[in-house]
Amino acid sequence: MSLLKHAYEQGKCFSNLQLEKLTYVCHGLSLAHFQRPLVIDDVFAWRFGPLVPSVYFRFKSYGVDVITEQGDVVLxxxxxxxxxDVVSQLGHLTGPQLMDLTHRDGSPWHQVWDGTHQKVIPDHLIQSHYAQIRQSGRTTSL
Structure with a gap:
């Protein structure tokens, strides 16, 4: 995972929760800036926020501990x-802090989460949300 490589290069390390949220942010920014997804898998709204199942299950064995590998994704x-940029700007935030940002009113996760069922967060919602962030230059949610 490229996020893990950049974290290592910047002297940071991530838990699975942090990796999930930062992957989602990178995906949203890619949709907004380049009109293309960063990840080809669907993003789901789970209880703890937006999640890419393939990333979650790959690193699930680490539990709450930091991930010690750098991954092998080429971008x-x-x-x-x-x-x-995401690692530089948001990599200092804890998993719970990132979760708080992705759960706020108006976020794509908030728009689809019904409190019980895992649902796909459509890319068009994510793209629209991050395009608004890009236009305004600030955000209250990720």
Missing amino acids: DAESESIVK
Whole structure:
């Protein structure tokens, strides 16, 4: 996972929860900036926020501990730039802090989460949300 590589290079490390939320943010920014997804899997609204199941299950064995591998994802230069910036700007936040930001009113997760069932968060909702963030230059939710 490129996020893990950039975290390592910046002297940071992530738990699975942090990795999930940061993957989602990178995906949203890719949709908003380049009109293309960063991940090809669906993003789901789970109880603890937006989640890409393939990423979650790959690193689930770490539990709440930090992930010690750097991963092996190769991205194009534009995607690498997004990932590097997200790690730099948000990589200091804890899993619960990132979860709080993704759960706020108006976030794509908040729009689809019904309190009990895992549902796909459509890319068009994520793209629209991150396009608004991009236009305004600030956000109250991720």
